[in-house]
Amino acid sequence: MKKIFKTPAPAMTAVLLISLLLTACGQTHAPRTLSAASPDFFGIGDNLARQLINNRRRSLNTNETLIFTTIVNLNNLDQTSKFGRALSESLATRLFKYGFHVIELRKAGAIMVKDKTGELILSRESRKLGKEQKADAIVAGTYSLTPKSIIINIKLLAAGTQEVLSVAGMELNRSLNINYLLADGGSPVMDSVSGDEHF
Known part of the structure; x- marks a missing residue:
């Protein structure tokens, strides 16, 4: 006996099309801004480390020595x-695991300063330390706050010339845990970067 397949009625066809459209609409792409209700700092550090490696204009030698600095508030x-x-700890850990020699910078003043045009450059002291430590590059970064997110920018800078060798960045949704790390007692209180606390 032959099986007879009937063409679906127009009404049934319309129902199927609507179902397919609703299914497609439900499959939204993940936003670029990462949600960090419970921030995985090692995951974030790994993401930034991979960006620094992949965005390098020339191949990045994992035997290079990097001076690592604490990520600071862009406004101060x-x-x-x-x-x-x-965040600094997690990024340094990931770069070390990828084979880089990481030097913790201690007893130093401000690593980044603003020039007359407002551009961020390495301070004289950090350039001097780079030469003394025979470092290939310095990892420096900033974060800035918006009402709903925190924007992170990291730069890999040549220790001697300040040439930008690579960059990395991401934006995180602010959460209770992130706000806790940013504030004390409900009001933003930024800890001063003392000489002994520098990476």
Whole structure:
């Protein structure tokens, strides 16, 4: 006996099309801004480390020596927070695991300063330390706050020339945990970056 397949009625066809459209609409792409209700700092650090490696204009030698600095508040380059320290630790850890030699910079003043045009450049002291430590590059970064997110920018700078070798960045949704690391007692209190607390 032959099976007879009937063409669906117009009404049934319309129902099927609507169902397919609703299914497609439900499959939205993940936003570029990462949601960090419970921030995975090692995951964030790994993301930034991979960006620095992949965005390098010329191949990045994992035997290079990097001086690592604490990520600071863009509005005040002499200040950081628990968030800045936690992020710095995770990024340094990931770069070390990828084979880079990481030097913790201690007893130093501000690493980044603004020139007359407002551009961020390495301070004289950090350039001097780079030469003394025979470092290939310095990893420096900032974060800035919006009402709903926190924007992170990292630069890999040549220790001697300040040439930008690579960049990395991301935007995180602010959450209770992130706000806790940024604030104390409900009000933003940024910890000053003392000489002993610098990476």
